[in-house]
Amino acid sequence: MGLRVVLMGTGAFALPPFRAVLESDHQVVAAVTQPERSGRGHHRHVNEVRVLAESFGVPVLQPDRVNHGEVLQQLRSFEADLFLVAAYGQILKPELLEIPRLGAFNLHGSLLPRYRGAAPVQYSIWQGDQLAGVTIFRIEPALDSGPMVGKVSTRIGPQETSGELMLRLADLCVPLTLEVLEQLEQGSAVFEQQDAAQVVLSPKIPRDAGVIDWSAEGRLVDCQIRAMQPWPKASSVLQRPGEKDLRCLIQRVRVVPDTPGSSTGPRPGVTRVQDGELQVRSGDGWLVIEIIQPEGKRAMEGMAFANGYHLSGGGEFLSAVAAG
Numbered sequence: 001m002g003l004r005v006v007l008m009g010t011g012a013f014a015l016p017p018f019r020a021v022l023e024s025d026h027q028v029v030a031a032v033t034q035p036e037r038s039g040r041g042h043h044r045h046v047n048e049v050r051v052l053a054e055s056f057g058v059p060v061l062q063p064d065r066v067n068h069g070e071v072l073q074q075l076r077s078f079e080a081d082l083f084l085v086a087a088y089g090q091i092l093k094p095e096l097l098e099i100p101r102l103g104a105f106n107l108h109g110s111l112l113p114r115y116r117g118a119a120p121v122q123y124s125i126w127q128g129d130q131l132a133g134v135t136i137f138r139i140e141p142a143l144d145s146g147p148m149v150g151k152v153s154t155r156i157g158p159q160e161t162s163g164e165l166m167l168r169l170a171d172l173c174v175p176l177t178l179e180v181l182e183q184l185e186q187g188s189a190v191f192e193q194q195d196a197a198q199v200v201l202s203p204k205i206p207r208d209a210g211v212i213d214w215s216a217e218g219r220l221v222d223c224q225i226r227a228m229q230p231w232p233k234a235s236s237v238l239q240r241p242g243e244k245d246l247r248c249l250i251q252r253v254r255v256v257p258d259t260p261g262s263s264t265g266p267r268p269g270v271t272r273v274q275d276g277e278l279q280v281r282s283g284d285g286w287l288v289i290e291i292i293q294p295e296g297k298r299a300m301e302g303m304a305f306a307n308g309y310h311l312s313g314g315g316e317f318l319s320a321v322a323a324g
Helices: 012-022 048-055 069-077 120-126 162-186 218-227 302-308
Strands: 004-009 027-032 082-086 103-108 114-116 131-138 148-155 235-239 246-255 271-274 277-281 286-294
Touching (some): 004 048, 012 027, 012 048, 012 162, 082 162, 114 120, 120 131, 131 162, 218 246, 218 286
Parallel strands (some): 004 082, 082 103
Antiparallel strands (some): 131 148, 235 246, 246 286, 271 277, 277 286
16 A cells, blocks of 8 residues: 655755655655755756656645745645655754654665764765765654664775765665665564764865865875865866966876875975876875866866976975965
């Protein structure tokens, strides 16, 4: 017979599991998503969750304030067994969480209790973790603190960006979500409390977090660059003798092996052309710049950039502190 489900989500992370539930034996009685927002040039972004729900004939709510009294009354009228939440974008207050018979359950892009908060996928790469994953938990008023009912993990690829990992995790949500819904329907779900001693937070990433700190270890610079894609993107300002400073987006680097740092080496951020590659000094060695995008230009390979901007004579990328 299935459960009566209200879907609540907005971003691309929600699409694969929501589609799976819509195509399942469960009854999706409504979808709640954010209103369409205007972007640059006043173009309105298409809300893909709305489009998906409407394609299945599901009523859609797009309230500015989901905890408003009239919205709560609408949600009660659906007589849902549970709310399934994924990247919704609004805080759900206790009065709303009490509406569904079984509670509200969130799909969270980390292995809780590690990385509670707004940016779990980005932090899993930024901190150099080997594993990432998705946790389904019952939502409680405290941030991402509720009991866990399902979890799946995956290894982070050596060149994987946050955007790429997010899409993979969204696909991993599908079997996990269907399994948990079946367990909840049958009353066989097992809840596990989170270990408060293991909590790590992942707050919203500010725009300036993308400014590269070249004094860090090379592997951590690589992690920072991959974590900042697709937003806010990793950046650095290039200084060249006799030329204007040039802001660049650094899209991909590679750690040069067997180049330990020393007190006599050049300072972090200094560039060189060696072995047919554009390299930049990190805190403990050298990195190859593989893909770079100068401001206002298209992305290009590192050596094409070095040739076009005459870096054979050297240059220096400013570190985060100096660029501040």
